Structures are given as structure tokens and as C-alpha cells.
Amino acid sequence: MLLSFRFANHRSFRDEQQLNLTPVYGDGTEAGEPASQAVQVIGVFGANASGKSNCLGALAFMRQMAVQSDRAVEPGVGLSREPFRLDPAVAAQPSQFVVDLLLGGVRHTYGFTIDDERVLEEWLYHYPVGRKRRVFERDGDDFSWGEESGRHNDLEQIAGITAPAALFLSTVARFGHSRPASDPANPQPLHDTYRWFYLTGQGTGTEFGLSAAVHTGWTDIEEMRRVIVDLLQAADVGIIDVLIRPDPSDREALSDPNAQGMLSRLRAAGAAALRPPRIQFAHQGPHRAALLDLHDQSTGTRRLLALGLHAAEMLRTGATMLVDEIDASLHPILTAKLISLFRSPKANPLGSQLIFTSHDAALLGTLDTEEILRRDEIWFVEKDDGGASSLYPLTDFKPRKEGENRQRRYLNGNYGAVPDLSTHLFEQALATRGGSDDAAAE
Structure with a gap:
């Protein structure tokens, strides 16, 4: 502490x-x-x-x-x-x-x-x-x-x-x-x-810690999945379930019949271990649920996921x-x-x-x-x-x-720590200069 x-x-x-x-x-x-x-x-x-x-x-x-x-x-x-x-x-x-x-x-x-x-x-x-x-x-x-x-x-x-x-x-x-x-x-x-x-733990970016939390911070994937589902359902973002599974390319590399012996398979396994699993989100549609990838989610949903998973990890370790x-x-x-x-x-x-x-x-x-x-x-x-x-x-x-x-x-500035803006200079800096450009063109 x-x-x-x-x-x-x-x-x-x-x-x-x-x-x-x-x-x-x-x-x-x-x-x-x-x-x-x-x-x-x-x-x-x-x-x-x-x-x-x-x-x-x-x-x-x-x-x-x-x-x-x-x-x-x-x-x-x-x-x-x-x-x-x-x-x-x-x-x-x-x-x-x-x-x-x-x-x-x-x-x-x-x-x-x-x-x-x-x-x-x-x-x-x-x-x-x-x-x-x-x-x-x-x-x-x-x-x-x-x-x-x-x-x-x-x-x-x-x-x-x-x-x-x-x-x-x-x-x-x-x-x-x-x-x-x-x-x-x-x-x-x-x-x-x-x-x-x-x-x-430190975090700054929009998706900080998400890959790290998914990949290394959680050894129990099912526990992590339940945390994600509970978090998103509590936030009411329209997601009803979450699927977490290895990246398809990892399975293909590990089962490649052309892999040259055990060394190649071990290298493929090592590369797979360095990549986070694939996360898909089930959104409720008018007729059935649709699976969407992480990059399809809003910036706010990704931010919530990153912060939520990171916070859960911090809370359980003190x-x-x-x-x-x-x-x-x-x-x-x-x-x-x-x-x-x-x-x-x-x-x-x-x-x-x-x-x-x-x-x-x-x-x-x-x-x-x-x-x-x-x-x-x-x-x-x-x-x-x-x-x-x-x-x-x-x-x-x-x-x-x-x-x-x-x-x-x-x-109102009673505590300080607020920007000291000049309204005149602010408007002047952002005002359109189309008139002077048009005049120069003539």
C-alpha cells in the first residue's frame, strides 16, 4: 500500500x-x-x-x-x-x-x-x-x-x-x-x-493492457471470460456473450503436415504462446446473435474491457x-x-x-x-x-x-488547475480565413 x-x-x-x-x-x-x-x-x-x-x-x-x-x-x-x-x-x-x-x-x-x-x-x-x-x-x-x-x-x-x-x-x-x-x-x-x-500496473492508451491481461495476466481463461461477460452486461453495451479461443493461424501452424519435424512444431508452439487468443463478442441481432471481432467494437467498449480486466487483476493481487x-x-x-x-x-x-x-x-x-x-x-x-x-x-x-x-x-476556477483561455485569441486562431484567400485569388 x-x-x-x-x-x-x-x-x-x-x-x-x-x-x-x-x-x-x-x-x-x-x-x-x-x-x-x-x-x-x-x-x-x-x-x-x-x-x-x-x-x-x-x-x-x-x-x-x-x-x-x-x-x-x-x-x-x-x-x-x-x-x-x-x-x-x-x-x-x-x-x-x-x-x-x-x-x-x-x-x-x-x-x-x-x-x-x-x-x-x-x-x-x-x-x-x-x-x-x-x-x-x-x-x-x-x-x-x-x-x-x-x-x-x-x-x-x-x-x-x-x-x-x-x-x-x-x-x-x-x-x-x-x-x-x-x-x-x-x-x-x-x-x-x-x-x-x-x-x-500502469496504463495509458485506449487499449492498454488488454492483450497483456488476456495473454499473461489470466491463467484461467474461463474465469476471465466470465469477468468480461459480467463487465459488458453490467455496462449495457449490447453484448450477450464472449468467446475466447486460440488464433486460427496457431492451430494451422501446429497441425501443418509439411512442418519439418519436432523442432518446427516447437517453434510454432512458441510463436503461438506469444500471441493472445482471439476474442469474439456475441451481439444480439433481430433474429439471432452475431459474432464480431475486437476491432469491430467501439472505442469505448475496448477501453472498458482494457480497464476492467486490468482493474480485476489489480484487485485480486492487492x-x-x-x-x-x-x-x-x-x-x-x-x-x-x-x-x-x-x-x-x-x-x-x-x-x-x-x-x-x-x-x-x-x-x-x-x-x-x-x-x-x-x-x-x-x-x-x-x-x-x-x-x-x-x-x-x-x-x-x-x-x-x-x-x-x-x-x-x-x-469556475476557484481551485485553479483550469485553462486560462482568451476567448478573443481562441476565436481569432480558429476563425476562417476564406475571405482573404478568395481576395488573393482574384
Whole structure:
């Protein structure tokens, strides 16, 4: 579970920013249930090009480094970071990324500092009895270990082969050996921290994650089919059933009588394993159902499928889900229902979290008299005159005693984070110039 995320000098964010997921007003749990130490949902709102995507991108970049840096490094190439480039002096400074996590009921703090060439600093602390204890600290190529790290010789050997541009966390995950996770006397802060990053899921595109979810995220195809059917029927998109089966070309390749021996068949099987199965959708027609392929479905249906399957995978693993522009191609009611899954103790018993960006001001309002998002689940991004983005919560603004129409107040600019449009310049830019062209032609 993510408690907070801090970052600095990443894309449009120049100064250090913090996304704090600590509940401010209580988390709305039922009486007798333990209160959560972090909100389950965060929505980030702002104008176009304000930096919303960069905020999620910073956490996605940190995840990519934590999971893949040991495999992505190339000698002498350095790091592909994206600092704040509008000020050359700032662009030359290091970038920093830090998360506070609650793993197995224990707080962990992990972070690193990088420049264009290498990892400058890296650290991991945990708080098993409420007090800070060092797991490891890294200063360039120098490492120091905490008393509870254990296996110092093993860790020192792995530290010795950690590339300057790679994180120790991802390197130790590849070469380290974990103790049994069920042994509470032997905590595994390195393993648990890496696992949180590994499970965190990111999605941006219209069909993000659909092939991956169909192909690798679900081992039980029938279970996945039931999830898809229930999702589409609940959304009332006119689909009554779904068929999932291997691509016909895979069956033809595997049964080809001209295949030269076992090696050719194994290669065909390997190629088939890399392709997702074919999905067909049964639409009810006037006389009988008609089967249509995925590319025949609307953009909204494909988006719903991708988000729904990805959300189902995150909910059943207790992971954190990142979604840029969650409202793209979806009706506001469907978006609100998807968000509500992460706020429901029944649908989300493992404490999965959803962090998303959106332009849809309707998500700041209510649905069936219930708030779609609570005040401490709403954040804004705004860019200043120097091109630097800043991140701030709705809780910075005092609620109105007579009632607060957040949707209207946001659109009126009371919270900032809205475009500052010039109506005159907007009309002038888009006005037709046919008259001047006709005159020139004469």
C-alpha cells in the first residue's frame, strides 16, 4: 500500500512534490472495521499540458527503474532520465524519487537519486516496531547495511556486481535468494519492496493492457471470460456473450503436415504462446446473435474491457493501478463505477489502490447522492509562468459550510488547475480565413 510519493526534477516538475495518500477526514469504513492508513483512490485533475501525466509518469519511471534497471543498463550509456529542461541549471541537477509503503503492516521508505550518468544515492529503511531501521544505504559505489539485513556477505557480493547505472533493489531481486515469506521472524524488506513495484500496473492508451491481461495476466481463461461477460452486461453495451479461443493461424501452424519435424512444431508452439487468443463478442441481432471481432467494437467498449480486466487483476493481487486519462472514451457513470470498486471493502478486500488523472469535472460531483471522490482523494496540478508544475490537494481549500459544489467551483476556477483561455485569441486562431484567400485569388 502506497502511503506517499515524493519526487523532484522530473519533466515539468522542477521542485520537490509530494502526493500524500494519508486520509484527512477518515476513510469511511464501517463501524468496527479498522481504519485504513491510506486512501484507496487518488484522482489528479488539471488543464491540458499542466503536468498530470507527468505526475503519474514519475511514479511509473520509478517503477521501471526498480524493476528493470539491472537489465536495461548499457556500459557507458548512462541513464535515460527526463529532468526539467526549461532551465539548463536545473536540468543538470539530480532527480529524486521516494516512496513510503505499508507492506505487511510495516512501513518502508525506499528512494534513490540519479543524474544523467549513474545512481548517486539509494536507500531502504523499514519501521518494524515503529522505529527507523536501516536495511541498506548506498552512496555511489559504497554500501552500508543495517543490523537486520542479514546475509551481509551475500548482499556485498551482489552490491559488487551492481552497475553504476542500475539500482541495487532490482539487482538483488535478480540474484538474491528470499527466505519464506510466511516467517514473521525474518522480514524481507528488500523482497517486499521489489514485489510492490513489480505488481504496480500502469496504463495509458485506449487499449492498454488488454492483450497483456488476456495473454499473461489470466491463467484461467474461463474465469476471465466470465469477468468480461459480467463487465459488458453490467455496462449495457449490447453484448450477450464472449468467446475466447486460440488464433486460427496457431492451430494451422501446429497441425501443418509439411512442418519439418519436432523442432518446427516447437517453434510454432512458441510463436503461438506469444500471441493472445482471439476474442469474439456475441451481439444480439433481430433474429439471432452475431459474432464480431475486437476491432469491430467501439472505442469505448475496448477501453472498458482494457480497464476492467486490468482493474480485476489489480484487485485480486492487492496492487496499485495507475491510469492516465481514466475518463477517455468512457461515460462518466462507467468511470464512477470503476472508481467505486477500489473504494468498496467487498470488491477490494486486499487494499488495492487506484491513482488516475482526468479532465472530467463530473467526477468531482456525486452519483446517486454519494460522492464519487472524497475531498482527500482529489488533487490538482497547475503550471506557473516559468513552465514548472506544482501538485496540491483539494484539502488546501476550506469547504463551504452551506455546501460545496466542487464540480462548479472547479470549472469556475476557484481551485485553479483550469485553462486560462482568451476567448478573443481562441476565436481569432480558429476563425476562417476564406475571405482573404478568395481576395488573393482574384
